[in-house]
Amino acid sequence: MKLRFWRRHDEIPVVELSRANPVRAGVIMIVAIAVVVYFGFTKKIPFKHGYTIHAEFASALDIHPKSPVRVAGVDVGTVTAIKREGKTGLVTMEIESKGLPIHSDATMKIRPRIFLEGNWFIDLQPGSPSAPDLHSGATIPVAQTADPVQLDQVLDALNTDTRQDLQHFLIYYGEGLTAFPGPRENAEQEPEVQGLNAAQALNKTYRIAPPSLQGTAVVQQAFAGVTFDDLSKLIASIGKVTSALNVHEQSLSELIPNFNTFFAAFASQSEGLTKLVSELPRNLRIIKEAFAALQSSYAPTQEFAHNIIPGVEQTNATVAATLPWIKQTQLLLGPEELGGVSNGLVKAVPPLAQLEGEQVPFYEQTDKFNKCLTNVIIPAGNTKLQDGSASSGVEDYKEFWYGLVGLSGIGQSFDGNGSSAKFVVGNRGQVLKSRETGIQGFPKLKGNKLLTRSPLQPLGTRPAFPTEEPPYQPKVPCYKQKLPDFNGPLSNGPADGTP
Numbered sequence: 001m002k003l004r005f006w007r008r009h010d011e012i013p014v015v016e017l018s019r020a021n022p023v024r025a026g027v028i029m030i031v032a033i034a035v036v037v038y039f040g041f042t043k044k045i046p047f048k049h050g051y052t053i054h055a056e057f058a059s060a061l062d063i064h065p066k067s068p069v070r071v072a073g074v075d076v077g078t079v080t081a082i083k084r085e086g087k088t089g090l091v092t093m094e095i096e097s098k099g100l101p102i103h104s105d106a107t108m109k110i111r112p113r114i115f116l117e118g119n120w121f122i123d124l125q126p127g128s129p130s131a132p133d134l135h136s137g138a139t140i141p142v143a144q145t146a147d148p149v150q151l152d153q154v155l156d157a158l159n160t161d162t163r164q165d166l167q168h169f170l171i172y173y174g175e176g177l178t179a180f181p182g183p184r185e186n187a188e189q190e191p192e193v194q195g196l197n198a199a200q201a202l203n204k205t206y207r208i209a210p211p212s213l214q215g216t217a218v219v220q221q222a223f224a225g226v227t228f229d230d231l232s233k234l235i236a237s238i239g240k241v242t243s244a245l246n247v248h249e250q251s252l253s254e255l256i257p258n259f260n261t262f263f264a265a266f267a268s269q270s271e272g273l274t275k276l277v278s279e280l281p282r283n284l285r286i287i288k289e290a291f292a293a294l295q296s297s298y299a300p301t302q303e304f305a306h307n308i309i310p311g312v313e314q315t316n317a318t319v320a321a322t323l324p325w326i327k328q329t330q331l332l333l334g335p336e337e338l339g340g341v342s343n344g345l346v347k348a349v350p351p352l353a354q355l356e357g358e359q360v361p362f363y364e365q366t367d368k369f370n371k372c373l374t375n376v377i378i379p380a381g382n383t384k385l386q387d388g389s390a391s392s393g394v395e396d397y398k399e400f401w402y403g404l405v406g407l408s409g410i411g412q413s414f415d416g417n418g419s420s421a422k423f424v425v426g427n428r429g430q431v432l433k434s435r436e437t438g439i440q441g442f443p444k445l446k447g448n449k450l451l452t453r454s455p456l457q458p459l460g461t462r463p464a465f466p467t468e469e470p471p472y473q474p475k476v477p478c479y480k481q482k483l484p485d486f487n488g489p490l491s492n493g494p495a496d497g498t499p
Contacts, residue, residue: 044168051095052080055108055122056142060089062120064111069122072239081121088142093122102134103127106246109146120148127245146246164229177202188274190281371479379483386487396486428454464490 057063060082069077076099081092095102106127113121134140177199186194193201194207225231245252266273333339381397392399411419432454438446462487473481 035360043051045182051097051100051136053093053095053102053136054139055091055093056085056088056139057091057145057147058088058142059147059320060091060110062112063122064119065092067119067121069099070125071099071126072236072243074098076124091122095124099126100123101126103129103131104134105131106134106140107144107146108140109246110148126209134468163202188278190278220361242253287447368477368479372477375479376481376483380486383486386491410415429453430457432458466490 024237028408063079065079065082067079068075069079077095079091079092083090083092094138104125107125109123111123112119113119121123144260180187180195180197196204223231223234225234331337335343347398382395384393385391385396392402395403413419430453432452434450436447436449438448
C-alpha cells in the first residue's frame, strides 16, 4: 500500500478533492448561505447583542424603524421597533458603543431631518455624568421625551387674538417708521437725522454704513477663529447651550414675559438711555484713539519680545541649575529639619505666651522683694548694734553668723551623747521672774509667771522690753515700712526686766 504525505500549505491534489464527502460540503454551504442572508437582512452579526434602550413618547407617528438616533448630530444608533403601550408610543433603539454611557436624566426628542434627508430622527441627550448610568433594556419615561411641533399646532397657536395682535403690531410699526419727531425729540437727535422720520433715517444709514460694514467684515472674519476648527468648536458649544435650553422648555416659555418686563424697564428710562446713546460717538472716538495708541505700542512690544529671546533660551539651563537647589530646599523643609522645628515651635509658642503673661505678676512681686531688700533688709543687716562692753563693732548680719559659729563651738560633744548647748543656768544666785505667760498644752497655767535662777548678775535688758507689741502691718508692702532704730532709746533697759 502506497501512502502520500503533504504539508498544510501544500495544495490538495485533485484526486483527494474528488474523494470529499458531498453531505459535509452541502451542510457547510447551507450554513454559509443562512449566515449571508441573515446578515443581509438584519445588518447584525449573529449571536451578538448590542445596547438596547426604550423610550416613551406621547406620539411616535413621525418616527419609523431604522430611523437614526443622533447625539450632537452624530449617528450613534437606530430605531429597531415601535409599539403602542396605553396612551404612549414605546420606541426601542439599539445604541452603539460611541453613544454610551446614557444616564438616568437623559432626554430624547423627535426632530425633522434636513430637506435632502427627509423623514425624522431621534435627538438623544445622554444626560449629566453625575447621574447613574442606565443599563441595557431600561426605559426613559415620557416626562423626559418630546415630540416635534406640527403645522396644525402652529396654526392653532395663530388664533383670532394672536392674528389681531400681529395686525396691530404691523400697523403701529408702520406708524413708528413714518412718524416725524417733535421739536424736543428732534433737538435730541444727531444732526445727520434731524427732521427725518424713522424710515428716512434708516434709508440714510445705507449710504453711511459702508465704513461700519467694513468693521463688521473684520469682526466676522475674527469670528471664523484662528485655527481650522475654531468655528466648529463654537458651533458645538452653541449646540450644547441650545440643548440645555431645550431641556428647560418651561423656563423658555417664561422668557418672553420676562423680556416684556425687561423692555418696560428700559422704556421707563428712555431719557437716560437717550443720553447714553448720545455719548456713544464720543466714547467710540476715545476707543479709536486708544486702539491707535495700542497699535503704536506694537513696535516696542516686538522689540521687547526680540530682546527677551536670549533670556528664554537660557530658561532650560536655569531650570536645570535650580532643580538641585529646590531638592535641597525640600529636604530642608522636611519634618526632620525646619519642618520639625516649625512643629516644635507651634507646640511651644502657646505655653511660652502663657508663661510670658504670667511673668508680669511674678516680676511685680520680684520688684517689691528687691525694694524690700534695698530699703529694709540690707540696711538692717548692715547696722552695727551698740551693746556697751559687749559690742562687736561689726554689722549685725556678720554678728549673726559669728553667733552661729560660736553656738556650734560650745555645742561640741565631749561625752559621746551628741552635740548640746549649755547655758549659764543653775539652782542658785539671782532669781529671774518672767511676765505673766502660759505653757502650750496647759491652759490652766495661763497667766502665771515663770521663775528661774542665774548664777550671774543680769546686766540689763537689751533691747528694752516695750510696754506694747510693735505694730504689725501685713497689708503694707515691706519696702514702705519704716526701718527700726536699733541703737535708739530702747536699745538698753534696766536689769530687773521692767520697761
